[in-house]
Amino acid sequence: MIRVVLLGGGNVASHLANAFYDSPSIQLEQIYNRTLSKIEDKHHLAPITDSFENIVPADIYVIATSDIAIESISKKIKKRNGLVVHTSGTTELKSLTNTRTGVFYPLQSFSKDAIIDFLKTPFCLEVKNTEDYKLLESLAKALTNKVYPMTSDQRKKLHVAAVFVNNFVNHMYTIGEDICKENNIPFEVLLPLISETSQKLQQLSPRQAQTGPAKRKDFKTMLVHEKELNSNQKEIYKLLSEAIQNKI
């Protein structure tokens, strides 16, 4: 049984609290947050606190806060004996100043309202002391079988890649929805294509899967398209079409 104290009251912490609670090999000992009201809905999962002095002993302290708070929280629990890890994609391991430190980064998008299936979530792990890897791996394996050891530098790069395949992809969806709304087309017409586009990657690499006017260098169609767009959309259309052409 791995004893865990969770620190944080945002989306990531909220999803982790539920997952830790549900796992038979994890004992969620306590949830800390600076503002108690933000974690009050979690009190059925574990005792909650807003005081560092009241934090109980644990094998692992998981800091799942905004990046900016990680370092100061790490200092506040400096004297604790357990392994102290953060869940950030962009924060370096060395931001944690405790004796035993690590990174426990779930690569997933945490909208508050969406359901997260940790079984499908890759966890990227890093530890300062090699002998702590097994403990951190056990914590991850209690939630998922997708576990990847990764250096701080790799994780930073991966986080940037994730911005492209998640945040920027979602913005493409937003533009698609805008165009539909403006023309009284139900956005649902696009959903099967959206689903197919991501599913294809199970069989093909993105390069093999690329289609469309830019890929075909079909300049006539591209010109027709540009005329249909507003200036912001057009700028994106042009830049991404050029980028696709340069990949051929």
Place this chain on the structure above:
Amino acid sequence: MIRVVLLGGGNVASHLANAFYDSPSIQLEQIYNRTLSKIEDKHHLAPITDSFENIVPADIYVIATSDIAIESISKKIKKRNGLVVHTSGTTELKSLTNTRTGVFYPLQSFSKDAIIDFLKTPFCLEVKNTEDYKLLESLAKALTNKVYPMTSDQRKKLHVAAVFVNNFVNHMYTIGEDICKENNIPFEVLLPLISETSQKLQQLSPRQAQTGPAKRKDFKTMLVHEKELNSNQKEIYKLLSEAIQNKI
């Protein structure tokens, strides 16, 4: 039973040939292509020909060629009595000069190697003469239950929207893969996030689903990210991050 002659030898035609053949309510009478060798692998589905003179009578002639060939093929079969339709997202209905014309546009991405499930594919339909709608609808409903009547102008807009949610999304995946490769990270780490990002749209609108540093106006993280990218990637990162910020 709807008698169909299919004209074309590319990806769309190839997928349609299989689907028409498999449907119990469609009789695939013939497949035409200018270059016979390109459709020889289809001769078990229907008789094939490369001659307009040999084209047999049918209820519907489906022109599934490149956009540029549609008009000339339409002229070559001008004297036929059936309904003549094309499958293009960008070509107007009036490009067809036959007496009875229509559009039969499957909104899907047709990579040669990927399997297409027409059951999940929306078909956008348009006819010149209202009395032909029922026939064209029957053809579509033999393949899918996602059938949408749509004007040429709506279809043109939808096609542009599809470029964003398919072609440009796929380019975001390509950049994600590039970053992974350069840093010895297996691209598979990103697949669950990619899948989750598209699946979210079943419950949330793209606006609700948007996350990430640009959405949070987290300029510190954006600056860190930009330093990790090459100049082409950085230009895309900046433009899309600005676009997301402008949406808030």
